[in-house]
Amino acid sequence: MLAFITKRLAQTIPVIFGITLVVFLIMQMVPGDSAQVLAGEGASKETIENLRHNLGLDRPLYVQYFDSIAGLFQGDLGISAKSHQPVINEITTRLPISVELAFYSTLITIILGMTAGIISAVRPYSVSDMSVMVVALLGISFPSFWLGLILMYIFSVELQWFPVSGWDSVKHMILPAFTLGASGAAIVARMTRSSMLEVVRQDYIRTARAKGIRGYLVIYKHALRNALIPVITVVGLQFGALLGGTVLIESVFAINGLGRLIVESIRMRDIPMVQGGILVASLVFVIVNLFVDILYRFFNRRIDLN
């Protein structure tokens, strides 16, 4: 186990460097001069040159890259071109909101998805199975941002059960979390169903039934435990997808998370903010995947030993 964790960590480090390199190189392609943007319009040539020198933009690219990596590990992501505040300050206030949103959405994904998948698998090809699978198909086909708008119209405008936007209380969080979790729940439901159907065909399930164990006990005690192993991986991958999905959902519900910050910064051409936001979001994604892998391995090992 320890060897696995070490190996997995060792694999993650080059990926992190790769990500920083890709983001850095893409941002070099931005047209225009960031020193000039930062100095503002009408700044004298001298001011721009000074600023360029102070920011270190007159140094060779590779020096700038290694400098920005060193900065990243010290929590220095540069200065916003708009607010002239350190990028990291804005990101540390916005990131927890996005993580919170992604976390609640994951909960919805797991609870809703697994429940629906089990209902389907218990009586395959029945009316309940077919209805769950049709809803799941709709869930992966609806654009999340559209679903958000429609839910907002029904529950916030017409029924007035929930507030339209913002992120202050649990009431604010229900609609966005559900919207974001819906497609993940649909994927998990399909996965749980097919995994359960696979397991139910195994010999040990037949043995359990032959021993006279009741139907639901066979499902919950014997089938479910083994069926959920592949589902865990899907859930982990979904968390990453959810993190990406926050970009859209935060814009729909006007939530001031990291995703919305990145989109607004792209519109305002605040390149240091975009770069910092994308870097931090990607790092969170990589780290979450690392944990999921280790967790998956952990669960699998316990089952191996059994």
Added chain:
Amino acid sequence: MEAQLKTQQEAISFDKLRKQQRIERIEAFINRMVRNKAALVGGLIVLFYIVIALFAPFLAPYDPFAIDLANKLQAPSLEHWMGTDDKGRDILSRILYGSRLSMGVGVVAVLFGAIFGVIMGMAAGYYGGWIDSVISRVLDIMLAFPGILLALAIISALGPSLFNVTVAVGVFSVPLFARIARGSTMEVRKLEYVDAIRSLGANDGTIIFLHILPNILSPLIVQGTLRLATAILSAAGLSFLGLGAQPPSPEWGAMLSNGRDFIFSAPYMAIFPGLTIALLVMGCNLFGDGLRDALDPRMKS
């Protein structure tokens, strides 16, 4: 002389048999597709959208760009089946024309991802060694980004436009195709027939593109169909954020973005473009699932 004739005849009859087997396989495939009701429905939906995109100018009752402020924000009626938007433009006509943009972006992005991905994946799988190591590491890094973040980075560098959205969505589709192409190539390259062709003097290019590629097409086509659904959703999402198609373009995501401002007073402005996207994505998913079951029963879920 006689012996030579005999081998020739054997070769000819073998070739006939091979061709017949191929036709039988295609027939069996079509049979499986038609029997799979869900796949059939999916295929018909996709076909329906293709027809709309091709014949949009003949089908659209109004000019999708004609501003008519006297008739703005009208609810759906017999005259305007899906109502009119805030500038009095007919929503149905805009959706019909928009099919060309939204589907075009999806198709081009998937083709872009498939072409680059297949070249990279096949090179890695065929040559192995350091070429495989380098390409695999690049793919690892690309997969380490959530797709939409990579797309956002690319768009922030290239600037918001529908073309750049196509590039961005195409780029983040590359690793998926590459992984499939790499794995399948590695399997196929070890087969005897590849050795046989090589001993006949074929070069690597001929082997890869004429003899290995046709054998790994099925999983790539399945992935392409399913990927089309994701590409259309992602492109519409980026346009919804204002980073893709710009007004007055009738691209579906941009129409939704515009509709968001009127969700309280004129929800139909957002409802119809969204339903249009959802139906197409559903069609692609059903069709892709059906293709997967018909082409490769092993992958059946």
